[in-house]
Amino acid sequence: MPTGYNGKILRVDLSEGKIWTEEPEEVIYRRYLGGGAMACYYLLNELKPKIDPLSPENILIFMTSVINGTNIPGANRYSAAAKSPLTGGYGESEAGGWWGPELKSAGFDGIIIQGKADHPVYLWVHDGEAEIRDAKKQWGKLSGEVQDGLEEELADNRIRVLQTGVAGENLVKYAAIVNPLRHYHGRTGLGAVMGSKNLKAIAVRGSKRMQPNDPQAAREVLNWFRENYDRENDGMHLYGTSRGIPSLNAGGILPTRNFHDGSFEHADDISGQTMAATILKRRGTCYGCTVACKREVEVPELGVIPKYGGPEYETIAAVGSLCNIGNLKVIAKANQLINQHVLDSISTGAVIAFAMECYENGILTKEDTGGIELTFGNEDALLKIIPMIGRREGIGDLLADGVKIAAAKIGKGAEKYALHVKGQELPMHEPRGKTSLALAYSMSPTGADHMEAPHDVFFDSFNPQSNPLGALGLIEPVDALDLSHRKVRAYYYCQLAWGLYNCIGMCDFVAAPIGALSLEQLVKYVNAVTGWDTSLWEVLKVAERSNNMYRIFNFREEFTKADDTLPERLFEELGNGALEGEKIDRQEFKEALELYYQMAGWDMATGFPTKAKLMELELEWAVSE
C-alpha cells in the first residue's frame, strides 16, 4: 500500500525572469510536512540574515502541505512566509480559501519567489507550467478590479487569484495578501514583501485533483468527520467567527477602546448573531469545507457588496469595540475598505485605535490628522482613514508603519498606547482574562499572535475519559487565569497541535479542540493520503521542529529573549467588565517564560534552543557554529 509522497516546488527569480522547478526528497516532506515548517526550512537555507525585508534579497514563499487539496474539510490552508517588514523577524501567515488546493491541482506544493521584477508583473501558473506576465494594468487597482481584470485577461473566470493590494504596492508594513478576495494572509506584512518585488498577483488554474494513496482509509476519516460534525448546531457555521462576541463581552475579555477595557456597551450590536439577523446575505466557505464559517454581507446604503465577503471576528473587534464603534454596518464598510486595499484588518484596527487614544490624549492633534477628529467611536474618521493608510496619504503614511514605529515618530509618550509585541499589533484576545495568550503574544515568533495555541477557554472541560485535547495528555482542567506551571505545560503541548495545523495546513475551526476532527483522525488522514505510517508523536515533533526553526530565524536577526515581552498595559488593570482590575502579574509572567524556555529545551539564560534540542529535532544543519 504505502507508495509515499512526491511533490514539486515552483521556483521563480523575478530579477532574472527565470522559472524552474525542484522536487524535494520524500524525507523532507516527512520531516517538514509543508506550511510554516517547509517554508522556514527554505528560508533558513537560502535567505541571507539581516537583509532589508523590502529589498530584492527577501524571499517570499507560498507553501501548501502533503494533504492540502484533498477532500478533508479544513485542509485548504497554506502558508506565506518571508522576513517580515513589520517585525524584522520571521514572517508567516496562513490563509484558507481556494488558492492552495488550486496550486496543488496545478502540480505544485509551493512557490518560492526571489528577486524583484523591474516592472509590475504577475505569475500565471497552470497545470505544471508557469509564466511571468506584465501587470502594469493591475497596479494601483482595488482588489476586486484586479480579480476581474485578470479573469478577463486570461479569459477564464475559474482562475484563483492571489494578490497584494494598493497597501502592498505602497509598502504598508501590515499589507496583506488575499486569495479570491476573501481569504487573507493577514499578518506580518507579507503583502509589502510582495509589493516590493513588483509582484502584483499569482493566478492559478489546475485540473489534476490530489488523490490519496489509500482512498478507502481516507474515506473512513471523512465518514468519521461526517458522523461527528453537527453543522446545524455549530455556532461557527450559524454565526461565523464573531459568534462569541456576546460571551467574550460577558466574560470581560472583549478588547475594547485599545485594550483599556474588556467590556463593550454595544457588543450585542456587532455580534455574529446580529449579523445573521441583519446584513448577512450568504454564508461562504473554503475549498472542501462543510463548516462554512465565512460570511457574505450586504449594506446597500454604504455600498457594501457580498463580493468582498464579510467581516470576521478579528476585524469586527479591531475596527469595532477596539475603536469604540458599535455600528455593524460601518464595520462592514470598514472591512470592505480594508479588503479592497488588502490590509491586515487586525493591525489596521489596532493602529487606528492607537491613533484614537493618542488623539484623545492630545498626543495627536487635528493638525497631525489633516483635520480628522480622530476620537474613539468616530465612524466617519474610521472610514476615511483606512484608504489613507492603504495609500500612505496624510496621517495614513505615519500609521502605515504600525504602532511601534508610529509611536516612536510621534514621541510624547505615545508608546504607552502602542500595543504590540516585536512590532506586530495585538490581536483581539485579552491576555488578562486568558493567560495562555500572555505566553502566545510574548513568545510567538511573528510578534503578537493569537494562532499559537487554543485560548484558555478550551482548558475548562478536560476529563480523563474523553476530551478534545486528551490525546495530548491534557486530561485535567486548567483555570483561565492560572499562569502557573499547569498553564505553561498546557500551552506548550497545545502549541504543538496548533503548530502542526500551520505545517499540515489544517484549519483549527475544523480540527480539535474547536472543530470536530480529532488529532488522531487527522494523523490517520495524513497516513491515508501519503501512504506513510506517521503518528501523532512524529507530527507534533514536526511542529516542535518548526517552532525551533522560527526561533533560530529570529535569533539570526538579532532578536533575543528580551523581545519576548508584553506591552505595559497588560500589566495594568483592566478598566471595566467582569474582570475589571485583573492584570498580568509581572513576576508570574517572568517565571512562566523561564519555565517555558526550559520545557521547550531552550537555554534559560539566552532563550535559544539547546544543542540537544536542535539535535533531537535534526536541526543541526540550521545553526552555523
Next chain:
Amino acid sequence: MPTGYNGKILRVDLSEGKIWTEEPEEVIYRRYLGGGAMACYYLLNELKPKIDPLSPENILIFMTSVINGTNIPGANRYSAAAKSPLTGGYGESEAGGWWGPELKSAGFDGIIIQGKADHPVYLWVHDGEAEIRDAKKQWGKLSGEVQDGLEEELADNRIRVLQTGVAGENLVKYAAIVNPLRHYHGRTGLGAVMGSKNLKAIAVRGSKRMQPNDPQAAREVLNWFRENYDRENDGMHLYGTSRGIPSLNAGGILPTRNFHDGSFEHADDISGQTMAATILKRRGTCYGCTVACKREVEVPELGVIPKYGGPEYETIAAVGSLCNIGNLKVIAKANQLINQHVLDSISTGAVIAFAMECYENGILTKEDTGGIELTFGNEDALLKIIPMIGRREGIGDLLADGVKIAAAKIGKGAEKYALHVKGQELPMHEPRGKTSLALAYSMSPTGADHMEAPHDVFFDSFNPQSNPLGALGLIEPVDALDLSHRKVRAYYYCQLAWGLYNCIGMCDFVAAPIGALSLEQLVKYVNAVTGWDTSLWEVLKVAERSNNMYRIFNFREEFTKADDTLPERLFEELGNGALEGEKIDRQEFKEALELYYQMAGWDMATGFPTKAKLMELELEWAVSE
C-alpha cells in the same frame, strides 16, 4: 462508547497480617497505565528512602496494566518492583507468562506488599478475595516442588503460582521470582526482597476475564495482527530467543569469555536452530500469545525435564559462551538448576564467568573454591556451583552477592573482571558492537539492562515510507557503531517505546520493532480496552514520566550521574571476531551521555531532571524541595 477504566489494587501488610484493597482514580491509570510507572508511583509515595532493601520496610509491588489479561498477544507482561538489594537503587523486572492475566481475572491490577511475616507464608488470591497462609512446608523446596505442593494444598491444578526460590530465601542478591516455573522476573534481585519478607509465593485464581470497552475495535486490532504476523516464518517462533546466536557470532558481538571476546567457537552448537534439531521437546508460550517463543527441552541423561521450560538466549550466552561452555545439554541442565533455585540466569552466568576469569588469573584459587577447578569451559564446575550460589554454600556465599561486592571482598584487582553497572551484571549484548547498549547499560535505572531500547541492529533499515520505528520519527538509518547525536536521539526515542512496553505490559517480541504489532495499533488497542482517546504522544509521555520517576528514585538513594558509567573492559579492545579491536571511545561516550541528559530535560551538571521536565510530566509531587 467511552466508559473508562476502573481497577483495584490489593494491599498486604505482612507484619500486621492485614489485607485490604484500594481503587485508584481513573486519572492515575491514565497517567501511569500500569507496570513500572504505576509501581514507581507507589514506591515514590510510600517507600522511605535509604532503608535496607532486605528489611521489612521495603515495599514489593506486582503491577499489571490497563490492557493486561486481554486477548492481544504480548499483553501478559507485568512488573515487579521494589528497592533493589543488588543495586541499592530502583529495582524492577518484567515477566510474561500466566500470572498477570490471572491476577486481573481475580479482580486485581496489582499487589502492594509491605512488612515481613514472622514465619514463611504465601498469599492465596482468588476472585476478589485474598488470604495469608502458612508456607512452612514449601520453605527450602525447589520451585517444581513448591508448584506441586501448592496445587495439592489448594486442590486446584489451574492455580497460577508466583514464587521465589531457595535463592530468595537465602537472600541471594540476584534471586529471581518466577510464575508457573518458566516466566521470570529475573533482574535486580527482587526474589531476595520476597524472601526477606518470608513470602514464599502468591497463588492466584480468577474467573472473570477482562473485557474491552469496545470489543469491535479490539477485534480489529487482533485481526490486523493476524494479517500482519507470519508465524511460520518468524524465527522467534521457530527457534526462540536464541535464534540469533549464529548471526551475533558472525557479527562479532556474542559475549564470550566474560566479555573478553565477541566470537565463540561453539556458537552454532548452542543456537536455537541446534536446540530445535536436538533437545527441543515442545514450544511454549505465554497467555494469549501466538508467537510461542518459549522452549521446553528434555535431556534424559542429565535429568533435564520439560517442566522447567528451556534456556533463553540470555541464559545460553551467560552460562554458555560467557563461561566458554559450548555444550547445549550442559547449558540446559544449568538452566534447570537456575530455575529450580529461582536465580537470575544473567547474573548467575555473569558471576560464574567472573569467577572463572579470576580463577584463571590466580585471583581465586582452589582453596577459595573448595577444590572446584573453576576454569573457563569447565562444565562440571558450572553445574556444581549453581546450587551452591542458590544455597549460599562455600564459594557460593561469596558469589551470591554479585560481582561488585564479590570483587570488593576478593580484592587483588578482581574488580577489572567484574562487569557490572550500578552493581548489576551486564546482560548478553555487546556495547562495543551496538553502541546504543553503552547508553542503555550506563543509564538504565536498574543497572546494566538490555530492555531499555531496541539494540542497534534495528536501526539499519529505516526509510521514510514504512518502517517499524517510523512512528517515532526515526526515518533514517543510524549505524550500529555510531555514537554521535544520531544514536543518542534514536536511543532516546526508542527508549520511550520500550519504556511504554514496561508500563503497558507489552512484550517487545510481539510489538514493534521486533514483533508485528505496530505502535499505532497498540495505541488503538489501549483505546479499545479503556474507552479512552489516548495517543502515541500521550503514552510515550507516560514512558518518559516513568523514566524520570526511576531517576528520582535513584537520586533519593544518593545515586549521582557518576553512577552512569560502564565497566573498564568496554573501553578496551574486543579480543576476537569480526569486531576485533573495537572499543567504546571514552570521549564519545562522555559526550553522548551529556547530550542525552540535555535531550531528556536533565540538568547537565547533576544529571537530575530539571524543574521544567518534572512539571511537564506532572511530577512535581515526586520531589520534596
